[in-house]
Amino acid sequence: MSAPAVVVTGLGMITPAGGDAESTWKGVCAGISTARPLPELAGLPIDFACTVDGDLAGAVGGRAAYRMGRFTLLGLLAAVEAVADAGHDPATWDGTRVAVVVGTSSGGTASLTEQAALYERRGPGATSPQGVLLTIPNMPAAEIAIRMHATGPSMAPCTACSSGVTALSVARDLLASGACDVAVAGATESLVFPLVMQAFATSGAGARTDGDPAQACRPFAPDRSGLVVGEGAAIMVLEREDDARARGARCRARLAGFGASTDAHHPTRPHPSGRIAEVAARSALREAGWTPEEVQHVNAHGTSTVLNDATEAALIARLYPHRPPVTAPKGVLGHCMGASGAIEAGLTVLSLEHGLVPPVANLDAPDPAFAIDCVTKTTRRVDLRRAVSHSFGFGGHNAVVALERD
Known part of the structure; x- marks a missing residue:
């Protein structure tokens, strides 16, 4: 069942x-x-x-x-x-x-x-x-x-x-x-x-x-x-x-899938390949019943640190080769640490509702080494039905949620 x-x-x-x-x-x-x-x-x-x-x-x-x-x-x-x-x-x-x-x-x-x-x-x-x-x-x-x-x-x-x-x-x-x-x-x-x-x-x-x-x-x-x-x-x-x-409640979004993994690599540095974090993302997609190509938006962990951004960018490019629009709210809000995953999941719910992807603050264009499509300068209108939010923490804790609207 x-x-x-x-x-x-x-x-x-x-x-x-x-x-x-x-x-x-x-x-x-x-x-x-x-x-x-x-x-x-x-x-x-x-x-x-x-x-x-x-x-x-x-x-x-x-x-x-x-x-x-x-x-x-x-x-x-x-x-x-x-x-x-x-x-x-x-x-x-x-x-x-x-x-x-x-x-x-x-x-x-x-x-x-x-x-x-x-x-x-x-x-x-x-x-x-x-x-x-x-x-x-x-x-x-x-x-x-x-x-x-x-x-x-x-x-x-x-x-x-x-x-x-x-x-x-x-x-x-x-x-x-x-x-x-x-x-x-x-x-x-x-x-x-x-x-x-x-x-x-x-x-x-x-x-x-x-x-x-x-x-x-x-x-x-x-x-x-x-x-x-x-x-x-x-x-x-x-x-x-x-x-x-x-009860006639408004269903703002559906929690379609979750995935979790642990790098088991270093207390603060992500696994350089990003492959273990990718396990979490693939688990969320598998539970949701989606293919990677069905993801229409990625709310990235995006810390603005050299190693984390490089690892996550490589993961996004590898897992979502169709280049869905990417945002990173920490450019506006800072890194809210333990609260950041919940905040970013909430913002992903709002993106699905409004059909908008917010821009990454202070970004003209992503690092040329990154094959990802970051939204810059202003919001981007997209007909969104499926999105994921990535969260990665010290200790190598990786967690990804897949969210969808009707």
Whole structure:
């Protein structure tokens, strides 16, 4: 018996381009980087990043907001939007049949670092009684479950920068198995603080600039020089297609297939052949029942680092020789780390809906060594029905999702 089809009925986002899915989409379609200098990073080798504006605690509201780390606040805000977009009311649904699967790469590392500094400077009494809650990586899933009265399965997958796609895959499997009827799934991340920025500078992975930070992230460009750190969250509401249609819900996209693999090569460098990442992509296509030639758009991982872009470009050229249009949202949003896969999958849903592929920011033309068709300068209109989103993470974690519209 085949597994039931699973669809996206709700989408929520909060990113450096905007406080919801619509404004994020518009920002990514504009193709202008959100990177800017930040006072809290002054004096560091990398003093700029892509960050979310606004009072997150105020937006969440209530005293409970002050027990939440920034990554948790971001995830909760995206979840509230997604559930409302799906047309659900958590006050009336059967919470025992609702699962929450929200990934993150590093959890509340920023809060842990802040608490450690307080301990060193002022002693144990200066630390927060909420210190543990501000830090542990399952808190976005936990706080979303509390807010949504969701008492079904709850978990927090971590596969580095592919955590968001991993979370969607786990949620899909829970729905297919009958463990839940609704899944609130995605990922969140907030790592813009001095210790991490210094780490990226020291490792050589972070882009540096003596000019405009908004020009620093250039995925697939000949002169790409490294990633720019971002933050954000994206959450989807997933349901079995038959259930969604029975309640008259809008099916925004179908999760046609997932694939995963592990390079088992190096903690930070991708396997140079890209063949192991290709296994993940082919697995997603096989599960979807597509040939590679049926893929009409690739939302690339596209980090703007020398090795990752070269490896991914070779994979795309080899697997999709018909040259479907490629975009890389990190040029606008920065690398949102554990949240990036969920954000980019959400943007792929929007591309399918709008029939538009956003441009890669700061790119005139891809590196001549890359035989891929990057969208540049402005959006490209395409009659899209099938698309894939690639996510690759430190540790060699590869995850690919295939998405389609009716």
